[in-house]
Amino acid sequence: MSKQDKSNVLSICKKMLICCLFLYMCTIIFLNNSNLLSTSQTRTSSKIVAQTNISHLVFGLLGNERAWHHRKHYVEAWWRPNVTRGHIFLDVPPRGDLLPWSLNSPPYRISDDIRKLVKETNHVDPRVLRMVHGIMEVVRQAHEGVRWVILGDDDTIFFVDNMVDILAQYDHTKYYYFGGHSEFILSNYWYSFNQGFGGAGIMLSYPLAREFAHNVMSCLKRYAHLKSSDRTTMVCVADLGVNLTPLQGIHQIDLRGDISGFLSYHPKSLLTSLHHYDTVDPIFPSMTRAQAGFHLQKAARYDQSRMLQQTICHHRSKSWTFSVSWGYSAHIYEKIMPRSWIQRPIVTFRTWQTSPRLPQYMFDVRGPSWNPCEAPRVFFFKSVEKTQRGEIVTTYTRGWPRGIGACLSSGNFSAEYVSDIYIDKCECCDVIHEEGSIRADIKYRECKINELIA
Template structure:
């Protein structure tokens, strides 16, 4: 803002008007600016903008109106699996792989520490084709490597890529004691742009495991997915990362460090299950998060997931329901029978619980802590999720039923109905819930659940259900249907 001229006693000339003075100052400033631009010596400037700056920016940030490239939907043939195994344990782990591997359909390789012994030859088509891991002793950082077996594991990424498979969008890496739900994997990976860098997986269930390594790391036992361009990029950098981080003694952490150096962060998918747990994990599987079930790891460190079977039989039994309706597998549905004050919690294809009182969904979605943490003396907080303590209170303890059988039939309208049957594991051994109006469920020995095939989890929404039973019949029927407005509130 221009200030008026200050008059003095010696000033005889009439002062310029205020507007004229401001105009003169402005003209002088503009003149000096042009003088500076055209006459200033450019050779004295230390930094100049590159002449192709705007062209570079245009190439880096294309116009928003440019058309997106379209490609057909991702299918199983777009995925290559890299499985880490060992000849010392292959005999015991083989059933876990063969339950999900599909001959002439799935693509991938089992990487072993040494060639198979004669008892495993000829190699069957029911298992992935095997490869023997490369000798990595030539690496510069080899003498400093703390855990040689972990370097072998992480380099399986590089060796899987070097197989040179064509038309690949995703690489999925896992261990030989991991069961994968490949159809659900396809549905999940289809959500992501395979032409961009993606590192998709999940951390551990236990706080200590994540604290020891990284909360931003995909645990490799659970499995993780790398998009093709990211796999190509990390394949050129991996040996350098091993030499840079020879003190890292866990392969998953080494990979995460390498990817972080490339500027890539983990995208979490809750359906990958590391299972850093011990004991009975039925409480966890009976309250699965609302996301597709993708994997199950550490099967040899937990109890069989069905109490009347061994581990291998249990996994084969679970896959019976997966083959019929993979999207719905382990998805929790909660509904109520108001006349009896009963709450039903169904983990489809796995278990069913009846509670003799009305319990809100917010509580039933927390897993019952039937399991123990990976480290027995770990301090609380133990888990990455909230749990419920098992209880001997008859109003809080469930009647537990496990998946028994599945069959399909058509209705008059030609719609396919899937019926799963769940049988009581054992008598609860508690008196009935004493709350007013509640009824005992001791006489129920089976639960039948009827549903339409889910097709895709994200498309089906939240299920509600109707419960049908007669007091003198030992089977309760649960019929899935769409929820009505306001019904999902307990």
């Protein structure tokens, strides 16, 4: 081969090498762009996943036909026809004044044949079997798009928007078991400190509920000796590798009598449920239980996120302390009181069962006082409205005369003549009150540094 030919071949090789390098670089750039595009598309698609909303929740309420005649009003106070999803499961078909079935109630289903299930599992308690097996029946009725399964009783008031806000913080594709403890410490001791008390509501992510349903019969056979549905549910879930995540706003209400002292000192956590509505006094004076349930939901329709949450503020010119349970009550103390003391509920209620053991409750309490400087003047929620400026204003009216005189230790500024309190919508607030006026206005705002200590 001549030198000229060799030169031509070398030139051609160089050109081919350059072309190969060029094609290689183009390929690298193209693949990188494809990966970036793929990553971008993945991120975009993940953003498309809808935030958890009310349509992603399905309720399974356990009831019986006899009690539903009056308990339906409790459920209808919070149920939203054609919005809330789920069913009330009755023991027998509805009769009498339950027909035709109310459109304001959840649609009903009849529980599976318990006698057949008892025979199959040898379970010692048909009621327990029905409640636990009911979880499978709820899952069986669930439709596409369900992320969370809510189980509860028909004597419970639920706050669905708050449930949605809580559950939206969690990955519904994972296993979660949410519930609440009993307020009565012995109930937790007798059953378990690790169980969710089901009447107040337990919340299962759909994958966990589906797995529970798949294993429910074997679990009922395995624990056929247990006489508590909540404990059975707990151990069945635990056998799937999941433990309880307790939530503060789920209230079993294992209390008796007047629970206004408990409701008026609610911590700053989202209110989720109030159970045992049948076994306590009506929560508003001069109302039936059904009326009180609807009345409480009036405020909830405007802002569930603040329901019952306690706010404490001071009117220092008159040495008054205000404690507000938003949407429920307001208390005036005729003395500047420490927040740490005001945050403890007043024992207006009785224990769930008589017991000489102490302590009785799962929370700090203080006894009622006849000292006019320590006993509050009590006001209850009356009405709510939204102003033209978009502010939500709640009104509270006096519940009853206190009848023990005024507090004289801090200037003799009596609140006896105040009959109404107006509150617009955090822990601190300004009190506007003119001398002799029957009205006091409270405006919430952020705390200042020098206000954090009373």
